[in-house]
Amino acid sequence: xxxxxxxxxxxxxxxxxxxxxxxxxxxxxxxxxxxxxxxxxxxxxxxxxxxxxxxxxxxxxxxxxxxxxxxxxxxxxxxxxxxxxxxxxxxxxxxxxxxxxxxxxxxxxxxxxxxxxxxxxxxxxxxxxxxxxxxxxxxxxxxxxxxxxxxxxxxxxxxxxxxxxxxxxxxxxxxxxxxxxxxxxxxxxxxxxxxxxxxxxxxxxxxxxxxxxxxxxxxxxxxxxxxxxxxxxxxxxxxxxxxxxxxxxxxxxxxxxxxxxxxx
Amino acid sequence: xxxxxxxxxxxxxxxxxxxxxxxxxxxxxxxxxxxxxxxxxxxxxxxxxxxxxxxxxxxxxxxxxxxxxxxxxxxxxxxxxxxxxxxxxxxxxxxxxxxxxxxxxxxxxxxxxxxxxxxxxxxxxxxxxxxxxxxxxxxxxxxxxxxxxxxxxxxxxxxxxxxxxxxxxxxxxxxxxxxxxxxxxxxxxxxxxxxxxxxxxxxxxxxxxxxxxxxxxxxxxxxxxxxxxxxxxxxxxxxxxxxxxxxxxxxxxxxxxxxxxxxx
Numbered sequence: 001x002x003x004x005x006x007x008x009x010x011x012x013x014x015x016x017x018x019x020x021x022x023x024x025x026x027x028x029x030x031x032x033x034x035x036x037x038x039x040x041x042x043x044x045x046x047x048x049x050x051x052x053x054x055x056x057x058x059x060x061x062x063x064x065x066x067x068x069x070x071x072x073x074x075x076x077x078x079x080x081x082x083x084x085x086x087x088x089x090x091x092x093x094x095x096x097x098x099x100x101x102x103x104x105x106x107x108x109x110x111x112x113x114x115x116x117x118x119x120x121x122x123x124x125x126x127x128x129x130x131x132x133x134x135x136x137x138x139x140x141x142x143x144x145x146x147x148x149x150x151x152x153x154x155x156x157x158x159x160x161x162x163x164x165x166x167x168x169x170x171x172x173x174x175x176x177x178x179x180x181x182x183x184x185x186x187x188x189x190x191x192x193x194x195x196x197x198x199x200x201x202x203x204x205x206x207x208x209x210x211x212x213x214x215x216x217x218x219x220x221x222x223x224x225x226x227x228x229x230x231x232x233x234x235x236x237x238x239x240x241x242x243x244x245x246x247x248x249x250x251x252x253x254x255x256x257x258x259x260x261x262x263x264x
Numbered sequence: 265x266x267x268x269x270x271x272x273x274x275x276x277x278x279x280x281x282x283x284x285x286x287x288x289x290x291x292x293x294x295x296x297x298x299x300x301x302x303x304x305x306x307x308x309x310x311x312x313x314x315x316x317x318x319x320x321x322x323x324x325x326x327x328x329x330x331x332x333x334x335x336x337x338x339x340x341x342x343x344x345x346x347x348x349x350x351x352x353x354x355x356x357x358x359x360x361x362x363x364x365x366x367x368x369x370x371x372x373x374x375x376x377x378x379x380x381x382x383x384x385x386x387x388x389x390x391x392x393x394x395x396x397x398x399x400x401x402x403x404x405x406x407x408x409x410x411x412x413x414x415x416x417x418x419x420x421x422x423x424x425x426x427x428x429x430x431x432x433x434x435x436x437x438x439x440x441x442x443x444x445x446x447x448x449x450x451x452x453x454x455x456x457x458x459x460x461x462x463x464x465x466x467x468x469x470x471x472x473x474x475x476x477x478x479x480x481x482x483x484x485x486x487x488x489x490x491x492x493x494x495x496x497x498x499x500x501x502x503x504x505x506x507x508x509x510x511x512x513x514x515x516x517x518x519x520x521x522x523x524x525x526x527x528x
Contacts, residue, residue: 006492008492008495008517010515010516010517011515011516011517011520011523012513012514012515012516013396013513013514013515013516013523014512014513015512015513018525023515023517025489025490025491025492025495026489026491026492027491027492027493028469028470028491028492028493028494029493030493044469044470044471044493132277152489153488153489153508154467154488154489154490154491173467173469173491203418203437205292205308205437206292206308207308224417224418225289225290225416225417225418226289226418227289227290227291227292227418227437228270228272228289228290228291228292229291229292229293229294229308230292231272231289244417248278248279249276249277249278249279250276250277251274251275251276251277251287252274252275252276252277253272253274253275253287256275259275259277261282
């Protein structure tokens, strides 16, 4: 039994009758993120790679700029607490954090287009080109690695790839968290994200798109659907958005010049 | 073109070649919730039933107790702002709200088991019993009504049912929001939730389970998977959790005495 799953006794009703069986479910765990002794948020997540998740969350939310800002990270897995200390003066950032978390609040919603998040975000510049067969090969490898999903049906996956292989892979009960784990791992381990591709099992909403643009990633690929605001951000921020990759088909919604045409 | 969807031109790559087509995507819209002139949170949602969503959110988060507390609701759809005024004194609740939203923060995570949320929640008492054929009939009707999902692939559904039919139905890009819309509609229109069943298209995590228990709903049914913490809360709070309803099969994870056995 790994940390990502738990066994649970369940009454299964099927054509063959009713039986009690042991089922495997995705483990859900709270992780409270404390930045400079200030409790910021409690994420509900899969309890793996919690350091990557904490750092990725802070980077995605714009509360941390780079690895160099980090003075210390302490993660208490059992209690579900990640403490991150930076060199910044606590008092000066207090007011900014307060305002930010009142506006962006729950559901990780950020009031785009009113506030600084999107306006401050530079357009992704990258001459990356990928062919349809390359995308299909990456998606196949990605799905092959999504082990936990096949066991429990309750977990999202994300991966950073170059045009030929999966470089970093993560899983989490939350699609946001799975991407933040990738972000944290890349930044902490010095893995470049520019000119690379993010794969996700989840829908591509505005928040997901902004995470990708923040890391200067020029392409996001999913078997799922985008939302209208995800598309609008992809257009504005120069990100190629590929959705509904199923079988040998896919939809290229934005900046389709990055997908080289091969006829089939 | 309805408010829930938008058209978008997309490059479709398939076995039959590459063509530009008009695709329908789920509309994503920010809704900022202002309670007694205090900006609480911005939800990213489908722009329908925004009054229900705002009230349901406040009820689910425990920031509103009943319909009687509401003095005024104003929704500006274009700007995406819902203002709710209650009779409570603003200053006295300010500190509580602030602390709450710093802890519960993003991803709508709530640090269960540490704080008051779960401890304060009474166990759901209900002698509701439902048969397997009744559940299958409800799920069939539910899926039939999930029109937008079939068009865009990007929307979750939720419904309140009795043992024979769907009473209230909602859709949203967020699975939390879809349930909050049901909660808001029921409370504003005086529709009883006790002894009834909630259907959802999404996974059943701890936050979803707590929403259901808060409305005294004794059963939740999904085609998707539960998480470990969702199951733990279902056990503790007396909720029957049915997952993986697919074809003629289902898993009854908790309090299975509410599902009457019929052999098949």
